Amino acid sequence: MPARSRKDPEAPTLSPLARAIGKRQPFDSPAVEAFLSVMRTASWLSAPVERLLKGHDLSAATYNVLRILRGARMSGLEHGRACHEIGEHMVAQVPDVTRLVDRLTLAGLVERTRCEKDRRVVYVRITDAGMQLLALIDHPLMELHTAQLGHLKHAEITQLCDLLERVRVAEPLD
Amino acid sequence: MPARSRKDPEAPTLSPLARAIGKRQPFDSPAVEAFLSVMRTASWLSAPVERLLKGHDLSAATYNVLRILRGARMSGLEHGRACHEIGEHMVAQVPDVTRLVDRLTLAGLVERTRCEKDRRVVYVRITDAGMQLLALIDHPLMELHTAQLGHLKHAEITQLCDLLERVRVAEPLD
DNA sequence: AACCAACTATTGTTTCCACAACTGATCGGG
């Protein structure tokens, strides 16, 4: 996660001594523990996925763009999607979308077409090669996900998703 | 987020039509849903935190290094920690640690000292300025965490942590 | 009709991360 990056700060270090001496605050509060737990799990889950994608010369970001465009194509959107739409579906910023599309275009997985009605927008459409690449990835990725999460009972998974969704209810703040 | 990057692929796109027409596979399986749920939550949680840290010219990675070194100092380790130890506590790779320490040294938050017994290792120690900076961040960060997670009941939080821990039990695979 | 504001996408710049190759130091076997 992503956010790949925060892990286990000073955890193995909090010896009984430190716990007694250092002010050590209420710093292992439930909130912090939950935060770290989500972060650790996210990076634990995403690392193997990114390795898999990298085997097909894709990053998580470019893969997501392709997924979005496949969704658009399967929904019958002939011309694909505009850049800012892609940027909305991911939470990526628009400048990044341009460069992601650059790489995908270079790889022949995606095509750009200017909109005639509004010449500002550029439609991006997944090519057949892009569809084939995604199809190639679908199965191994699915297997990876089941390898990572298949040992959980169905009830546990829904419970987990419910709790995570409940986390995201709070105001974004700041 | 770490991994900060996978979100909501083609989700708003799966119209009833697409669901009926496209082969659409068993692709919204529980495993995939849980995976995406964790990812979304991780980036939702980490984004405000990284904004807060950036206000003090820190990234998530540099902040973690500081946290690890504060932990070491509060545990009574006078000389701090060796680079490879830091790299173990984070899951960052060792080459990255060098550059992270470079920036922190430049900012005066950290000091390098060569080990006399084994002249290969370089100890990294947090300075007083580094301790002060962390102390400055502690409270706002704590408040942010409670703003993000405080609306959950204590039981829900422990349940969430338990479930996430249970996820990470599976074999790393690949 | 012309200008101004809002919008879409691109480019530029800086920072940061990932991976490979390299330098210097230590240890162990012949």
Add this chain to the structure above:
DNA sequence: CCCGATCAGTTGTGGAAACAATAGTTGGTT
């Protein structure tokens, strides 16, 4: 003793993200 293997840290390079600034388009207002 010395030579290779291993280890610790650094450096080099390429790729990707964040953010600001820009170019080109559109639409509304005066």
